Amino acid sequence: LDDSMGMLPSMKLSMFPKVIVGARISRSGNALAQSGDLQVLANGIDVARKQPIDLVIDSVVP
Secondary structure (H helix, E strand, C coil): CCHHHCCECCECHHHCCEEEEEEEECCCCCCCCCCCCEEEEEEEEECCCCCCCCCCCCEECC
16 A cells, blocks of 8 residues: 555545555445445555455445
8 A cells, every 4th residue: 555545635545554445346336335235344454564455345235
């Protein structure tokens, strides 16, 4: 993870020691989570981590 991957230019990833990494498969194609979408969230990922992060999409948005 690096600053080029932040969602807002003013919020750099390097400003935070840990982040939440997630993935979602949207049934509607909408970027916002909706009921029935499949997702995973990994909390507390160290920004300085060098190893790959394995995500398993294992939950459904209620």
